[in-house]
Amino acid sequence: MSAAAQPAAAGALLSIKGLRTAYGKIIALKGIDLEVREGEIVALIGANGAGKSTLMMTIFGNPRAQSGRIVFDGEDITQIATHDIARRRIAQSPEGRRIFPRMSVLENLKMGTVAAPRSSDRDLERVLNLFPRLRERLTQRGGTLSGGEQQMLAIGRALMAHPRLLMLDEPSLGLAPLVARQIFEAIRELNRTDGVTVLLVEQNAFHALKLAHRGYVMVNGLITMTGSGHELLERPEIRAAYLEGGRH
Numbered sequence: 001m002s003a004a005a006q007p008a009a010a011g012a013l014l015s016i017k018g019l020r021t022a023y024g025k026i027i028a029l030k031g032i033d034l035e036v037r038e039g040e041i042v043a044l045i046g047a048n049g050a051g052k053s054t055l056m057m058t059i060f061g062n063p064r065a066q067s068g069r070i071v072f073d074g075e076d077i078t079q080i081a082t083h084d085i086a087r088r089r090i091a092q093s094p095e096g097r098r099i100f101p102r103m104s105v106l107e108n109l110k111m112g113t114v115a116a117p118r119s120s121d122r123d124l125e126r127v128l129n130l131f132p133r134l135r136e137r138l139t140q141r142g143g144t145l146s147g148g149e150q151q152m153l154a155i156g157r158a159l160m161a162h163p164r165l166l167m168l169d170e171p172s173l174g175l176a177p178l179v180a181r182q183i184f185e186a187i188r189e190l191n192r193t194d195g196v197t198v199l200l201v202e203q204n205a206f207h208a209l210k211l212a213h214r215g216y217v218m219v220n221g222l223i224t225m226t227g228s229g230h231e232l233l234e235r236p237e238i239r240a241a242y243l244e245g246g247r248h
């Protein structure tokens with residue numbers, strides 16, 4: 001698939017223009033342009049501190065954008081409250097998973113429906129079919145799960161909101177390669193069979209770009225490169241910066 005062959009605005013579910021976000025004097029996003037089309041997996045890669053998490057969190061309304069525009073499904077959501085953003089069925093699995101350790105797996109999953117009036121038992125079934133390990137552990141406390149299972153739970157909780165846009169921040173972080181691969185496979189499956197649109201933030205550039213239809217490279221608060229996942233994987237500068245010695 002060639003990114004250049006597609007018209008820029010066609011089917012854009014999420015469209016970001018000139019986005020700037022600051023933490024006091026630290027300007028974390030310095031004018032980001034990014035687009036996610038319906039049905040795509042878009043990978044956002046870049047080194048630690050590049051601003052990937054800040055971008056994801058700004059889309060979710062916290063922190064607030066200093067300037068620029070975030071348009072979701074044709075509506076400007078730049079200044080609306082986080083719970084209203086969630087109600088538009090944007091869901092996120094934050095970096096570090098942040099599940100509720102003392103709650104059971106089922107209770108954790110139900111937390112994902114709080115801001116989502118449309119979620120149903122079918123969403124629970126979908127999550128449990130995608131991650132059968134969670135079905136076996138519904139009554140177990142979240143904190144007693146393995147790292148990979150906690151990641152499944154964090155993604156599952158986001159999926160309970162029946163999202164139109166699923167944002168995942170570093171889902172492979174800290175996982176053994178085999179477990180990370182299972183997580184990436186689950187994301188692929190979700191996208192292929194349910195058509196879920198995914199914005200995937202990853203330091204694991206190799207797996208993320210292999211999985212993604214398109215990717216963006218972020219350096220120091222700016223997008224420096226974009227293209228199809230395949231194109232980016234082939235670029236020598238990407239290979240040198242993010243892939244050499246990477247987890248193949």
Ligand SMILES: Nc1ncnc2c1ncn2[C@@H]1O[C@H](COP(=O)(O)OP(=O)(O)O)[C@@H](O)[C@H]1O
Pocket residue numbers: 023026028046047048049050051052053054055
């Ligand atoms: N809560 C915060 N307060 C102040 N600075 C922050 C905060 N969160 C992130 N930053 C800074 O913003 C920049 C981008 O961070 P982040 O978005 O976490 O990058 P990434 O997710 O790509 O590792 C970094 O310089 C980081 O130190």
Ligand SMILES: [Mg+2]
Pocket residue numbers: 052053054095169170
């Ligand atoms: Mg981050």
